[in-house]
Amino acid sequence: MTRTLDLLRSGQLAGATSLKIAGGLTEFPREIFDLADTLEVLDLSGNQLSSLPDDLPRLRKLRILFCSDNPFTALPDVLGQCEQLSMVGFKANRIRTVSGQSLPRALRWLILTDNEIETLPAEIGACTQLQKLMLAGNRLQRLPAELADCTRLELIRLAANRLTELPAWLMQLPRLAWLAYAGNPFDTPLESAALDDTSIHAIPWHALQLQETLGEGASGVIYRALYRSAEGHAAQPVAVKLFKGAVTSDGLPHCEMAACIGAGRHASLIGVLGRVQDHPAQTEGLVMALIDPRFTNLAGPPSLNSCTRDIYAADARFEPAAALGIAHDIASAASHLHAHGIMHGDLYAHNILHDGEGHALLGDFGAASFYGLDDTVLASLLQRVEVRAFGCLLEELIERTEQQESAADVMGTLEKLRNACLMDQIDQRPAFGEIVRTLSGVMTQPDH
Known part of the structure; x- marks a missing residue:
């Protein structure tokens, strides 16, 4: 910490776009404002901060702010005045209060995991750019109905709260694809x-x-x-x-x-x-x-900039038959899970292992949640939320698959499925069983 502050004071960090200071801060260092014209990413995690200065908006280019592992008891209102701030992380604090004034309107990614939050403000509905909302490990008993206005929301983590039900409007969000809600009273049995x-x-x-x-x-x-x-x-x-x-x-x-x-x-x-x-x-x-060592991760997790999209190796390319095989195996695994009343919640390429020949394994059940198969309406909705995640996977595979005239039918099928899985209207998306039958039909054709 001391060395970083010394570098700031000496001007050696002039022009920096990213800054991290950890280890004992009790007050916001005023020297940070020397970077007011350039600083975009500020990480103050792992300190003893409980407030931020009222003139924080002087950091006019600030896009990303991390203040995890600090003793904040409220999300600072001044954040709402930072016009460029799109990612905010206050994980593992002691936050109980989140006011409407604390939410920047450019917000894309909000991390409030492991706090003591009981309610969210109605003003969150005005954060129309919101894509990722991390709320696991709090004390929420309900979600504000205004969150339904966040139609760009793709991922939400609600696990380990005190919710007694999932609101009906939540599953109707047109882009919602990754949902976790385990550890709430309605899911515990x-x-x-x-x-x-x-x-x-x-x-x-x-x-x-x-x-x-x-x-x-x-x-x-x-x-x-x-x-x-x-x-x-x-x-x-x-x-x-x-x-x-x-x-x-x-x-x-x-x-x-x-x-x-x-x-x-x-x-x-x-x-x-x-x-x-x-x-x-x-x-x-x-x-x-023990997994065969020939299996490797299909992709890496999202970056700060990609937000909800995985990062593939620059040279990641697939033969059409391999892309088809991966899609089939993952759809089959997802169909099996939903037949057992389980939503994976994190159906992403970074949680998929593949062998380069079209065989794939779906792993990491950290976001998985249960639901009762007797509630057929809820079961159908939850499955089709996950189908959208599968549609995102198809989109990524198609972008990286070699176009071959001999495999035009394979690519045509994958593209049609992608379009169907990504439909904004949830009830127009296919179920996983239908997806598996479609993919199996192509695989059994000659030359596939």
């Missing part, structure tokens, strides 16, 4: 039923030998491991995910575990072999099939 499933195999901790770390996310750490199911049996290579306890941007780790268990078996889902039992620290965990 379904999650509990999955966690109480006695058919899931219990795997004793002593039967597992952890090896290297394979990856770490917000909800937990995944290890390569050896599993010896019985004395004298050969050890089986597996993956073990040990869950953290804290709320994530998507929701609660135990909700993710419930969805993994409730999903059951499918060729395009990563199989759950069992649940960790008797961990010495009582840590929850799952034992899963």
Whole structure:
């Protein structure tokens, strides 16, 4: 922190467009205003700030502001006066109050995860550019009806709140594609039923030998491991995910575990072999099939600028047959999930693994939510919200697929499905079962 401030004071950061200061700030450093004509991204996360200066709008080019992990108790009203501010992040503060004056009208992405917010102001409906709204881990009992005016909203995280229902207008938002709501009172019984499933195999901790770390996310750490199911049996290579306890941007780790268990078996889902039992620290965990190393991520997560769209490698290109295979496998996995009353909530290319030959696996259940299949109206709406996410995936695949005259029928089918899945009118989108049948029909034709 001190070094950054020293550099500011000495003029060595003149002209900077991005600035990060962390570690002990109790007041907003006035030296930041020396960058008033250039600063676009300001990150003050991990400090002891509880207020921002009234003249913050002097940073006239400020587009992105992060103030996570600070003790703010209210979202500062001065934010609403920052005309260019489009991304605001105040995760893991102590925020209880969000006033209408605090919301910039250019807002595209608002992160208020893990706070103490009970209500949102009606003025949020005036944020018509809003695309991404992160509200997991708060105390919301309802959503303001005015949020229905945010017709550009594509992703909303509502997990781990106190909502007693999903408002009917929410699913009617024309661009909504990624929705998470697990850990609310209306969803808890379904999650509990999955966690109480006695058919899931219990795997004793002593039967597992952890090896290297394979990856770490917000909800937990995944290890390569050896599993010896019985004395004298050969050890089986597996993956073990040990869950953290804290709320994530998507929701609660135990909700993710419930969805993994409730999903059951499918060729395009990563199989759950069992649940960790008797961990010495009582840590929850799952034992899963080890993924073949030839499978790699289809894309990376969205950037600050792309907001809701994944970032693909610059050279990412697909043969038509491979794009068709990926689309088919993911649609089939999604159809299977919805048949089990589970919404994935994060159907994105960055949560898909593929082998380069058209085989794909859908992973990461951190945003998954349950719903009752007996409520056929709600089930249909939730499925078609997720169908829009699949339409976005199709759009990305089509953009990166080699155009071949011999595969004109494949591309034609993918383009028609994309258009249908992206319809603004939710009831005009196909269900996943219909999508799978369409794709299967093309795959069984000669030369495919």
